[in-house]
Amino acid sequence: MSCLACVVGLGYVGLPLAVALAEAEVEVVGYDVNPERIAGLRAGCSGIEDVPDAAVSTPGLSFTSDSGDLATCQAYVLCVPTPLREGMPDLAAVESASRTVASVLRAGDLVVLESTTYPGTTEEVVWPLLDAGSGLVAGRDYLLAYSPERIDPGNPTYGIRNTPKVVGGIDGPSTKAAVDFYAQVCDTVVQVDGTREAEMAKLLENTFRHVNIALVNEMAVFCRELDIDLWQVIEAARTKPFGFMPFYPGPGVGGHCIPVDPSYLSWRVRKMGFTFRFVELAQEINAQMPSYVVTRLTDLLNDAGLALSRSKVLCLGAAYKPGVADCRESPAIEVMKRLRRKGAEVSYADPYVPELVLEGERLSAEPLTQQVLAAADAVVVLTPHAGFDLELVRAHAAFVLDTRAAVLAGDRVFRL
Ligand SMILES: NC(=O)c1ccc[n+]([C@@H]2O[C@H](COP(=O)([O-])OP(=O)(O)OC[C@H]3O[C@@H](n4cnc5c(N)ncnc54)[C@H](O)[C@@H]3O)[C@@H](O)[C@H]2O)c1
Known part of the structure; x- marks a missing residue:
């Protein structure tokens, strides 16, 4: 599956993914709301230790903070922050990124959320915003999945290619499309039944670490x-x-x-x-x-x-x-x-x-x-x-x- 992909949010998670896709010869538009971040990337400065500056000039990779440039993309991956605000999940960036994608979404496109969040977010938060903003219906008109990011900054042994990627869609076709998408950059893609299982897998991993x-x-x-x-x-x-x-x-x-x-x-x-x-x-x-x-x-x-x-x-x-x-x-x-x-x-x-x-x-x-x-x-x-x-x-x-x-x-x- 080769398509024009868009990575939304170009931080520790989004930039390595955008580079990996471009290195796999997928054309990628990296989108970030922070114009300074985009200016830095366009000037050839990665700003992330694990991504060498030279990698941001990989052919096929471009950067923008103008959502109008995303109109021809076919796969969108949301890698935006999910901080806590006074102990409560702050999904403002996920909501705003969903609205941005909804404004350019077309029938047949794939949307994947990668931000770490509580189980149910893809279906309860992202899905309604995408439907409402696009006039399309997930599952009928476009594909929607969740795939947790497992990146370990500073780890010289495990990167995107050799860390198995967990994927769960809202239905069979969504899961399949997401599996095919990640198979371009990951050696092993692990499929689960739904978005909630994929969301929960990430939380189990990190809770396990936290508790131990x-x-x-x-x-x-x-x-x-x-x-x-x-x-x-x-x-x-x-x-x-x-x-x-x-x-x-x-x-x-x-x-x-x-x-x-x-x-x-x-x-x-x-x-x-x-x-x-x-x-x-x-x-x-x-x-x-x-x-x-x-x-x-x-x-x-x-x-x-x-x-x-x-x-x-x-x-x-x-x-x-x-x-x-x-x-x-x-x-x-x-x-x-x-x-x-x-x-x-x-x-x-x-x-x-x-x-x-x-x-x-x-x-x-x-x-x-x-x-x-x-x-x-x-x-x-x-x-x-x-x-x-x-x-x-x-x-x-x-x-x-x-x-x-x-x-x-x-x-x-x-x-x-
Ligand atoms: N850093 C890690 O090691 C790591 C590992 C696994 C998962 N995660 C998860 O991945 C997600 C992203 O984390 P990160 O560390 O890459 O964050 P980050 O802060 O490094 O980068 C996020 C980027 O998203 C941009 N952004 C914010 N709102 C946006 C919007 N509405 N549209 C477009 N761009 C927007 C910001 O300007 C920033 O450049 C979080 O949910 C995090 O929990 C992070």
Whole structure:
């Protein structure tokens, strides 16, 4: 199936898909409401770490913020943000993107929602907007499906091609059309019966991760009191060849997915009178981790005869995970804010994040040098980017609180 495709929303999810389609010789129009984003892409700047600048010039790929340019497209993939607003799903971008697509939709076209959302969104939110705006009827005049995005930014092993893609349509022809569409860029397409199953599959994956991270984070807190090295425990447990999958403790959870997606499901089930207790407990535990990191650091400084309020603290890593610049919901940022509120003088190093604004104050990243390390009373490892010279850290930091077990053990290295 080759057609003129349109990817709506050109961020972490949409741009890699648009590039992959163009590389598979599908003609693609990338559409984004942000004109600055389009100007940057047209100037050859990807803005996403996993997408090299050269890739945005792949033949067959064009960019626009004018919905009039979409009129001849035949397949639309919606990759727009789905944040939480005061704990509630904010589907404003999905609704607005659906209206845009409805304004250009023609009989025979395929529409796929990829944004992560609660089960029922494709049928209850997107479908009515598409029908109303186009005067067409899904299932009769056009095809409609959901396919969760599983992209893992910064993952060098798994990308669009070799990560199986789950697809579910509102009916058989919609599912088939979506399967054929993704088969152009994915080696394995996994078909489920409907859009709700596909929506739920994504939420199960991320809730599973969220809950398991909370499990090890809670264990980290009492393993410390028991004087047990949890990382060693995990390495031992993972030697079991079946029935166990390792998860690691840290300063909390971040990014656009893990802290957000389970709340979509929790919100949806609450509307039916249920409480999703696992998610709520996991949220509570993971949300407490930044504060636990600050408590641990305060105690360690105290042992060294120092007060946090008069200490210089260098934080390593601001992004929510290694290898990316994305600071959305980053627990590292939360730790830095809390340290500042306690009066600490906070600086940070992050090769991916040259600047950040913390509660109105602009900070610039420090280079990770011997002098910078030596000038700090304490170093906290929050996001261990591969580029960090952790041996240098170990050698020159007064002491290190390592929330990720990234630094080799030493007299002045303390794990979370
Ligand atoms: N980032 C990830 O790792 C990841 C992984 C899997 C799933 N997801 C999900 O994919 C979706 C998109 O996430 P993202 O990280 O790519 O977001 P993003 O913020 O990086 O990019 C979204 C883009 O959509 C554009 N946009 C917003 N409203 C629009 C509209 N009405 N029409 C056209 N463009 C619009 C924005 O300008 C932005 O460029 C979310 O639902 C997210 O939960 C993200």
